[in-house]
Amino acid sequence: MQRLANSSRLFLFKHKGLNGTASVRMGSNNKKKNDGSNNKKKNDGSNPQSGHKIPERLKDVPDKENPGFFESVEYYFHRAVQNLIPEFDVSIRARKFTDEDIALRRNGIIMLMQNYSSLLEIQFPFRRDSGEYELIQCYRCHHCTHKSPTKGGIRYALDVNPDEVKALAALMTYKNSCSNVPFGGAKGGIRIDPSKYNNRELERITRKFALELIKKNYVGPGIDVPAPDYNTSAREMSWFYDAYAKTLGSTNINALGMVTGKPLFLGGIRGRESATGRGVFTAAEILVNNEEYMCEIGLEPCMENKTYIVQGFGNVGFHAARYFRRGRAKCLAIVEHDTAIVPDKGTEINYKDLHTYKITKGTIKGYPGTKSAPTDIMFDKVDILVPAAIEKVIRKSNADKVQAKIIVEAANGPLTPAAHAMLLKKNVLIIPDIFANAGGVTVSYFEWLKNISHSSLGRMSFGYDKEISDLLLSSIDTSLSDTFNKKIRIQKSAMYEDRISNATEKDIVQSSLTHSMQRAGRDILEYAEKSDNKLDLRNAAYCSALFKIFKTYEEAGLEG
Numbered sequence: 001m002q003r004l005a006n007s008s009r010l011f012l013f014k015h016k017g018l019n020g021t022a023s024v025r026m027g028s029n030n031k032k033k034n035d036g037s038n039n040k041k042k043n044d045g046s047n048p049q050s051g052h053k054i055p056e057r058l059k060d061v062p063d064k065e066n067p068g069f070f071e072s073v074e075y076y077f078h079r080a081v082q083n084l085i086p087e088f089d090v091s092i093r094a095r096k097f098t099d100e101d102i103a104l105r106r107n108g109i110i111m112l113m114q115n116y117s118s119l120l121e122i123q124f125p126f127r128r129d130s131g132e133y134e135l136i137q138c139y140r141c142h143h144c145t146h147k148s149p150t151k152g153g154i155r156y157a158l159d160v161n162p163d164e165v166k167a168l169a170a171l172m173t174y175k176n177s178c179s180n181v182p183f184g185g186a187k188g189g190i191r192i193d194p195s196k197y198n199n200r201e202l203e204r205i206t207r208k209f210a211l212e213l214i215k216k217n218y219v220g221p222g223i224d225v226p227a228p229d230y231n232t233s234a235r236e237m238s239w240f241y242d243a244y245a246k247t248l249g250s251t252n253i254n255a256l257g258m259v260t261g262k263p264l265f266l267g268g269i270r271g272r273e274s275a276t277g278r279g280v281f282t283a284a285e286i287l288v289n290n291e292e293y294m295c296e297i298g299l300e301p302c303m304e305n306k307t308y309i310v311q312g313f314g315n316v317g318f319h320a321a322r323y324f325r326r327g328r329a330k331c332l333a334i335v336e337h338d339t340a341i342v343p344d345k346g347t348e349i350n351y352k353d354l355h356t357y358k359i360t361k362g363t364i365k366g367y368p369g370t371k372s373a374p375t376d377i378m379f380d381k382v383d384i385l386v387p388a389a390i391e392k393v394i395r396k397s398n399a400d401k402v403q404a405k406i407i408v409e410a411a412n413g414p415l416t417p418a419a420h421a422m423l424l425k426k427n428v429l430i431i432p433d434i435f436a437n438a439g440g441v442t443v444s445y446f447e448w449l450k451n452i453s454h455s456s457l458g459r460m461s462f463g464y465d466k467e468i469s470d471l472l473l474s475s476i477d478t479s480l481s482d483t484f485n486k487k488i489r490i491q492k493s494a495m496y497e498d499r500i501s502n503a504t505e506k507d508i509v510q511s512s513l514t515h516s517m518q519r520a521g522r523d524i525l526e527y528a529e530k531s532d533n534k535l536d537l538r539n540a541a542y543c544s545a546l547f548k549i550f551k552t553y554e555e556a557g558l559e560g
């Protein structure tokens, strides 16, 4: 990075985009002389001088206690676009457009990247086991379709609504791009409280929703691929798949790829269930091991003995808590919607056991070896806070209570823009959702690949890899023996023997997930380094995501 002489804001950097390397000026495309008076970013991180304006209707989003979820995502989108205008223009200019056409084309693509493509609202009557009828409301939103299929989970909750589904679909577009998952974004949900229905009823509701989507050609292995999310799991995904397999999918050889997060014996993949929590830990680890970042927030650069609190002990929170403990961090509390628990001094929670306890008792309250605490313990002093429940839990009215140094957004949208800005000012490191919780969709992608290739990962290469490494070792034996003129044999370590002889699909999934998170993290940190506030990883993650989406639209052309 090289600062330009007479500007405090403009700087030059190299970006390795999809199309190789381009040198661009970042931060402002304002050609006017900088008088230093108004060429500054605002406290909320927006940059009015960039040549791209945040739409008037979003102006008060960073100040609201309870902004719309979709408008919050749109707001983050526009903040990032403000930084990217010069980069966008460089990539269009390479195609020899006139200056006027560059602006028109760039603004057209920005419009495409922000807006959702379609939103389907379905209502159907449902007869409960009691004989009563209910009207069930469901939604599915396809956000950007620059890549096919679109992808994202399905949640069951009473607050599912069009605004929420659109926001979550947009987050999926940006998350997929940020993590190099080659899909567009989508999300869906059914507005029910699943705890009020028995299993047969839930199965019928799920199948009806699936059939409505199938009839409309709104889902399919090459169209849109659902997955588990809040209050759904492998069980609901099996029903979804079965509804497809018995209808439109009966003649489709790739039918298994119509949904991910399935059980293992129905085309699922090892490691998907724990993938989001594992990815959350990996994202945290990348930052916690980064000396510069830890120095900025006054922490030691290692995971060992860092304290953590997890809010939401569902699929994501359970596995995240497990991995943090494996990383030798110390749990201070687990917070659920009805209570929090704190481990007794000197004891450690057995998370698998706690998970079983919660399923059996319907609560974590009373778990042996812990004491109950109020749920606002999540605002206590801690190194790492992991909100893994729902959106907008940290807002303008409670953000100043947060005492964590690092927040890892395991849930989608747990912070409002106001809370985000307030915490940034307090020097809190926020690891944003579109990076932190991307482990789930990344392994969903691996499952989809497995389904459409009709082979488990590694099946065609494990044997060959073993033969090649045996050959390599024996050729090293031969060369050493020839050089030293005596028989030399390389000793294989037990770990090597074990890895090479007993490699499983899970090993491939886990190491590929780590690799993918590391690569996404590296790209985000590159953008962060170039920005005015390197702690604003959300803006950096959006920049990393949006540039790739922009390039895809730009290269595909806009006339079709």
Ligand SMILES: NC(=O)C1=CN([C@@H]2O[C@H](COP(=O)(O)OP(=O)(O)OC[C@H]3O[C@@H](n4cnc5c(N)ncnc54)[C@H](O)[C@@H]3O)[C@@H](O)[C@H]2O)C=CC1
Residues within 6 Å of the ligand: 228, 229, 230, 231, 232, 276, 311, 312, 313, 314, 315, 316, 317, 335, 336, 337, 338, 388, 389, 390, 391, 410, 411, 412, 437, 438, 440, 441
């Ligand atoms: N399941 C997945 O693979 C992915 C999930 N996510 C996001 O992670 C979040 C959690 O999802 P899951 O773990 O799958 O859901 P889940 O349904 O398995 O668990 C959610 C947990 O949060 C608890 N909870 C709800 N409201 C709470 C509150 N106010 N305070 C404390 N706890 C509360 C619930 O009781 C439940 O135990 C959601 O935002 C979801 O969109 C993101 C990426 C992937």
Ligand SMILES: O=C(O)CCC(=O)C(=O)O
Residues within 6 Å of the ligand: 151, 152, 153, 154, 175, 225, 226, 227, 228, 229, 260, 261, 412, 437, 438, 440, 441, 442, 444
């Ligand atoms: O696994 C997937 O396809 C999507 C997971 C999801 O819904 C999310 O990342 O929010």
